[in-house]
Amino acid sequence: MSRVYNFSAGPAVLPEAVLKEAADEMLDYRGCGMSVNEMSHRSKMFQDIIDEAEADLRDLMGIPANYKVLFLQGGAHQQFAAIPLNLCNLPGASKKADYINTGMWSKKALAEAKRFIDAQEIASSADETFTYIPDCSDLPVREDADYVYICENNTIYGTVYHELPDTKGKVLVSDVSSMFLSQPHDVERYGVIYGGVQKNVGPAGLAIVVVREDLIPTEDLPSVPVMMQWRPQADAGSLYNTPNCWSIYMCGKVFKWLKGQGGLEGIYEHNKAKAAILYDYLDESKLFKGTVRREDRSLMNVPFVTGDADLDALFVKESKAAGLENLKGHRSVGGMRVSIYNAMPIEGVEALVAFMKDFEAKH
């Protein structure tokens, strides 16, 4: 068996120890004679799995008791709709929300919200191809906005908020899909913090939504499809319908793995050290150029270019032959993109930088 260094933006690399453990349990989960893929989501065995996963996640993120943890299907995209549909149907809601546009993922969330409510953009970095995070110290937040929305780490452009926006007292909603569990978050600063797990946490097909309890409508919303409402899932412990059992099980294993890495503080230090190896080289390279403003650089997604599309293509081709997979930039940006999520070992980044140095020497 030979595993490559997989720099995919998602679905992405998972910890090898977790994959091995899951492989060991595939035919017979802890003596029950079946795999997790075969057991009822109503069984005691699965209830224990989901309960333990939630308890470990609460522990890792320090989630306060007045927040609910929902394990949902439909990916982050479903939440682009569910967020306005739930938050703007709370009693007294104005059905207005303000969005900060840092590229594709916040743009799509805004477009989706506009189907249902008066959603508007209050800041944007479109003028410089989303290579920076806009100044969020004095945003024109509407007095009656129900919430302010951000995509905290933009997977495509490689930007991250190092400081959360001043929402002027409004509820903050954050999509953390591509930075989930890569660093500590102060959960109490958010009304909703959510993401698809397929980048940093587990197999595709699951979104985790951490939402303050008072932001979950208490009554049925007759105009909103049941599957878009948070309340039925919150009341049923994310078992209103058949959930993505496999992904919940795998995420649970990743949570335990993260605890073994020193929790979110520990993995954050590791992630900073890993990213520094790559950024330090990009800063000294004469061939490669990082595309993001220095102070807004993501620790997870690192886009860079040579400035020559043919050379970029050659780099992607030769890196693949060297066992460095999925380095092609997103189709909307071009160039290269390195995703260095939690499970990418430091050796992977070292191998990449050694390859880049070699490539630079030759071209």
Ligand SMILES: Cc1ncc(COP(=O)(O)O)c(C=O)c1O
């Ligand atoms: C930051 C961010 N938000 C949302 C999405 C969409 O997630 P999903 O495919 O789970 O709907 C992605 C990527 O897929 C993403 O990177």
